[in-house]
Amino acid sequence: MQFKSTARVIRTSVLAVLGLIWLLPVYLLLVNAAKSPETFTTKESWLPTDFSLFGNIAEALELSGLAESAASTLLYSVVSPAIAVLVGAAAGFAIVALRLRHGFAWFVAIFGGTVFPLQMILLPLFDAYSRTGLFDTQAGMIVVYTAISIPFSAFVMRNFFSGIAHNVFEAAVIDGATTWRIFARVYLPMASSALVAIFILQATFIWNDFLLGLVLSQSDTVRPIVTSLAGMQSTYGGAQMSTVLAGGLLVSLPTVVLFLFTQKFFARGLALGQY
C-alpha cells in the first residue's frame, strides 16, 4: 500500500510538471497577444504589461481580410462535413444494408481516396478550377472539402452500420418502406452519434486547412482563415507581432474549444475509424 501511494505521487508530479511545460506556449501566446503594439517588445516576452487583447483582435480582423475569411471558413466547415457525412452514410447504407454487389470493392474504391497525399491532386485541381471558373469561389472550396471528407466518412459509417442487425432492415422491408425512408427514418437516427463524431472531426480538419486554401483561392472573401493567418504572419509578423498573435489566438480558439468540449465525440470518432 505504501509503495502504491508513493508511485501515485510520483506519477502525478511527473504529469503535473510536464503539463506545466506544455502550457507555457499557451501562456506566452495569451500574454503577448494581449500587449498593445506600443508596449510590445520582442525582448520581454514572459511578463504581461497591459491588456489590449480585444483591441488587437479587432485590429487583426481588419488586417489581411481575416473577418471575411472567418465567415467563409465557417460556411465551409459546416456545409462540407454535413454533405460528406450524408454522402458517406448513404454509401455505408448501400454497402451494408442494401448489400450492394461487390460492396467491399466499392468501399475500397471510396476509402482509397484518402491514402495518397494531397500533393497528388493539387495541380490538376488548380488547373481544372482555373478553366471552369471554380477557382477562388466559395462553391469550389465547398466541393473540394466535401470530396476529401467523404472517404473517412464512408469508412466510419460502413463500420457503424455493420454493427446493426440486418433484420432491422428486413423488418422495414416487410413493412413496405422505401429504401429512402429506411435510410432517413431508421438508419440515420440510429447513427446520430457517429454522424456527429465524423462531423466534428471533419469540421476541425477543414477549419484548419491551409494547403487547399493556398492553392485554390486568392481573394479575402474566399480564402480560408488559416491561409489568411499565414499571409498575415508573413506580411505583418515583423512590425505588428502582437496583432498577429491575437489573430493566431482568434483563429485557433474555435477548434480548440470545440475539441475540448467534445472530447468524448472525438475519442469516439477516433475509435470508430481508428483514425
Add this chain to the structure above:
Amino acid sequence: MTDKTLSPSALRRRDQYRWSALGFIAPGVLLVAVLLYLPLLWTTFLSLTEYNGLGDPEWIGIENYVEMFDDPGFIGSVLNTLLWVAGTLLVPVGIGLGVALLTWNLKGGTWLRLPFLIPYALSGIGVGVIWSFILSGDGALDQALAAFGIDDTPRWLVDAPLNTVVMILATAWQGVGVNALLFTIGLQSIPREPLEAAKMDGANGLRMFRSILWPMLRPLTAVVVGLSIVASLKTFDIVQGMTKGGPGRDSETLALTMYKETFVNSEYGLGSAIAVFLTVVTLIASILYLRQQLSSKHGA
C-alpha cells in the same frame, strides 16, 4: 431470415433495393472519382511530361525523375523528410504513450491529460505562429535561457538541421495529446483478468508493461505508428509557416519541394514527379496500417 419467409412481392422489392443501392453509393463514388482519382491520374501523366501550364504537355518519359534525383536540393528534402518521420515517431508517439501509461487508472488522470490535449486542435499554421514567436532571436526561449546564464544560443530557425529538429519538437508539442488519447483508449480496452493475475504473481510495473500491456497494445501501436509515419511524410503547413523551407532550401520537406517546383517555378512536370515519388513512399508506409485496419474490420 431466409428468402422463403418473404412474400413474392417483398422479394421483388428486395431486388429493386439492390438496384437502388447503386443510387445510394453513386454520389460518394462520383465525387471521389472526379475530385480525387481523375486528378491523381492526371498528375501521374504530367510527371512524364514537360509542361508549364501553357500549351500542351510534351511527353519526355522519365526525364523528370532523372532530373529530380540529380538535384542536391531534392536529396536534402528527402533527408529532411526522413528526419521528420524518425522525429515524430520518437517524440510525440513516445511521449504520448508515456502520458497514457502515467494517467492510466490514476485519480485525476483526465485532468492531468488536459494540458496535452489543448494544442491538438490547433492548425499547423497556428502552431507555427506561436513557435516562430518563441524561437525568434532574443525571443521567449532565448530570454529564458539567458536567465539561466546561457547567452550563446543558436539561431533556432536558421541553423540546419537544428531548424528541422525544433520544428519537429513544435509538432510534438501539438501531437502528444492525440497519441495519448489513442493509447488511453487502447489501455482501457485491455481486459482486467490478465492484469489482476499478473499483479497476484507480483509483476512490477516494467514487467507488466513488457509482458502484458505492450503485446496487447500492439494492434493499436501499429495504427498510431502508421498514422504518424504517413502524416510526417506529408509535413507541409508548419514548415511553410515557420521557415518556408529556408534558409535557402535547408529545411524543405518533400511536400514543400513539390509545392515550390509546381506553384513557384511553374515546373509542372517536375512537381508532379515529386508528388508521385511522395505518393509511392506514402503508400508503402500506409500498407503497414491499412492491412491492420482492413483486416480487423473486414472480418465478416
